[in-house]
Amino acid sequence: xxxxxxxxxxxxxxxxxxxxxxxxxxxxxxxxxxxxxxxxxxxxxxxxxxxxxxxxxxxxxxxxxxxxxxxxxxxxxxxxxxxxxxxxxxxxxxxxxxxxxxxxxxxxxxxxxxxxxxxxxxxxxxxxxxxxxxxxxxxxxxxxxxxxxxxxxxxxxxxxxxxxxxxxxxxxxxxxxxxxxxxxxxxxxxxxxxxxxxxxxxxxxxxxxxxxxxxxxxxxxxxxxxxxxxxxxxxxxxxxxxxxxxxxxxxxxxxxxxxxxxxxxxxxxxxxxxxxxxxxxxx
Numbered sequence: 001x002x003x004x005x006x007x008x009x010x011x012x013x014x015x016x017x018x019x020x021x022x023x024x025x026x027x028x029x030x031x032x033x034x035x036x037x038x039x040x041x042x043x044x045x046x047x048x049x050x051x052x053x054x055x056x057x058x059x060x061x062x063x064x065x066x067x068x069x070x071x072x073x074x075x076x077x078x079x080x081x082x083x084x085x086x087x088x089x090x091x092x093x094x095x096x097x098x099x100x101x102x103x104x105x106x107x108x109x110x111x112x113x114x115x116x117x118x119x120x121x122x123x124x125x126x127x128x129x130x131x132x133x134x135x136x137x138x139x140x141x142x143x144x145x146x147x148x149x150x151x152x153x154x155x156x157x158x159x160x161x162x163x164x165x166x167x168x169x170x171x172x173x174x175x176x177x178x179x180x181x182x183x184x185x186x187x188x189x190x191x192x193x194x195x196x197x198x199x200x201x202x203x204x205x206x207x208x209x210x211x212x213x214x215x216x217x218x219x220x221x222x223x224x225x226x227x228x229x230x231x232x233x234x235x236x237x238x239x240x241x242x243x244x245x246x247x248x249x250x251x252x253x254x255x256x257x258x259x260x261x262x263x264x265x266x267x268x269x270x271x272x273x274x275x276x277x278x279x280x281x282x283x
Contacts, residue, residue, distance in 0.1 A: 008140035010148040012093030014155055016140050021083045032074045032222050032230060037089045038108045039067040040158075041075075042124070042133050046083035048076045053114025054185050054220040054227060055174035062121030064129060066108045066162075066171075070234050073117075074221050086133050090159075094152055104159035107166040116171040119162070123170035132158045180205060181219040184212070188224070192231040193254045198224055233268055236261075241280055246273050 006018045015037075032051075041064065048059040052073045057065070059075065067073055077083055095101045111117070124130050132154060139151035184205060188196070201224065202209040216224045232253045239249035247258075250273070255261035265273050 006141075008137075008143070008151075010091075010094075010140065010151055011145070012091050013097065013148060013152045014091055014094055014140075015089040016136060016151075017087040017089075018137055019083070019085050019087070032072055032226070034070045034072055034234065035067060035089060036069050037091055038069060038105055039090070040086075040088045040108075040162075041065040041067060042086040042088075042130070044084040044086065044130065044133070046077055046085065048078045050075050050117070051221040052117045052174070054222075055114040055117075056219065057118045057172065057174055060121055062124050062130065064119040064124050064162075065117050066111070066119065067117065068108050068111065068113060070237070071113045072230055072234070076221075086137070088133070088136070088155070088158075090155065094155065097152065098156055101156055101159065104156065104163055107159075107162050107171070115174065116166075117174070118172040119165065119170055120172055123165050127161050127165045127170070129158065129161060129165070132161065180207065181215055184216060184224075185220070188228060188231070192228050193235065193252075195254075196228055229264060230268070233265060236265070236273070237276065240273075240277050246277055 004020050008014075008016045008018075010016075043059050043061065043063050043065075045061055046059070047061060050057040050059055050065060050073065052065070052067070053071060059065075059077070065073075090105070095105075107116075119129070136151050136154045136158065139147045139154060184201065187201070187204070198209055198213060202212045205212070207215075213224060216227075220227060222230075232255065236249045236253040236255070239252050240246065244252065250258060250261050253261075255264075262273065265271075265276075269276065271279075
């Protein structure tokens with residue numbers, strides 16, 4: 001995949017990334033990951049599928065995805081002649097500059113994770129959301145302090161339009177999994193801190209271990225155990241943000257061997273738990 005990315009950072013207000021690419025084969029856009037800011041992803045061209053918190057959505061040209069902080073997600077792009085997308089991250093500086101902006105984030109932050117992530121392409125067109133992304137890009141490209149503020153104003157307008165669109169039913173539910181996998185996901189979301197193994201989950205739902213592993217990965221894009229590990233690691237981060245020590249947060253997140261936890265944490269986040277704790281204390 002030959003890809004080009006333009007990145008524009010509005011001095012603590014926003015981070016806008018504009019991707020264009022010629023896709024030569026099916027492409028896994030991201031491994032399972034999360035962002036620490038509210039994010040809007042607009043697929044101007046291209047198609048594929050999205051996995052958010054284990055739930056499945058179809059990517060079609062013109063759709064927008066709402067991604068809340070620490071919401072696990074992964075995108076796959078199908079073979080296309082053209083691919084173009086925007087990723088807009090809303091930073092704390094924007095919200096502090098516009099004190100009422102918090103209320104405008106309800107479509108992003110007010111959802112249950114994995115549900116209501118997709119804004120229909122026809123809704124994006126009807127409400128002019130596509131045009132607003134283009135206008136934000138044009139302002140961001142100028143790069144002056146004045147244009148950063150103007151881009152920020154356009155982002156606030158975009159959030160206001162999204163709020164109106166979602167009030168009027170412009171969001172999509174995820175594509176349903178099989179009944180059994182829905183039950184498994186619901187169980188894991190409530191029990192990921194318990195003593196779980198693939199064997200115990202298979203026995204609980206009266207299916208073979210082989211079928212469980214295959215069906216879970218087909219449904220969510222990740223293995224069952226990888227999903228549990230991500231849930232525990234993000235729970236650790238939440239515990240640290242709430243003031244727990246690293247050691248207490250580690251135990252509260254069902255990690256009983258610190259060395260194994262440390263290795264998993266660095267692998268998934270690219271930093272040590274101590275670095276994260278320091279970053280949380282001093283953003």
